[in-house]
Amino acid sequence: MQAKQEPKITKKEFEKLSAEIRELVGNKLKSHKDGDAELSLE
Amino acid sequence: MQIVDTVVLLAFLDDNDPRFEKANAHVQTISFRQDILVPSATMLELDLELKTHGVDDTARAGIHERLARLIPSSRVLPLTSEVLGRAAELSKTAKWRGSYFDTMIAATGLEYKADAAITTDRKFANLGLKITF
Numbered sequence: 001m002q003a004k005q006e007p008k009i010t011k012k013e014f015e016k017l018s019a020e021i022r023e024l025v026g027n028k029l030k031s032h033k034d035g036d037a038e039l040s041l042e
Numbered sequence: 043m044q045i046v047d048t049v050v051l052l053a054f055l056d057d058n059d060p061r062f063e064k065a066n067a068h069v070q071t072i073s074f075r076q077d078i079l080v081p082s083a084t085m086l087e088l089d090l091e092l093k094t095h096g097v098d099d100t101a102r103a104g105i106h107e108r109l110a111r112l113i114p115s116s117r118v119l120p121l122t123s124e125v126l127g128r129a130a131e132l133s134k135t136a137k138w139r140g141s142y143f144d145t146m147i148a149a150t151g152l153e154y155k156a157d158a159a160i161t162t163d164r165k166f167a168n169l170g171l172k173i174t175f
Binding site for chain 2: 018
């Protein structure tokens with residue numbers, strides 16, 4: 001299988017994508033504490 | 043080589059987190075430095091954190107679509123049987139609550155000969171990895 005070419009990302013693209021990601025997350029992680037994910041499995 | 047712990051990605055997502063600036067810089071380096079790698083277990087724990095905190099399926103899909111550009115698959119280390127076996131071994135000493143993902147992330151680092159884990163979680167030192175942030 002041929003390896004897929006991964007285009008380099010520019011600083012501007014990084015900032016744009018990061019902002020979009022944070023907008024999608026919203027304020028849902030404000031009450032986050034380390035280990036929450038695993039505790040949700042118990 | 044260094045591996046990225048979930049706390050880095052979580053701090054990257056929250057610009058109010060006191061670790062945000064450094065976490066943001068670490069994530070930015072992932073796409074152009076070949077010696078900074080992300081365990082699959084880190085990605086999985088991140089997704090479960092998002093799901094646990096009520097980020098809906100559509101939003102999670104959009105987040106991962108964008109994260110794939112920031113963290114290309116060539117920078118993600120697989121979760122193999124060797125990693126899971128090593129994680130199970132580490133679990134014998136990792137008795138703290140919530141150590142399941144820690145052991146998988148540390149085991150990935152150990153299996154792939156990482157020098158250190160990028161994390162603020164000092165417990166990684168108990169699992170055989172130096173820590174840096």
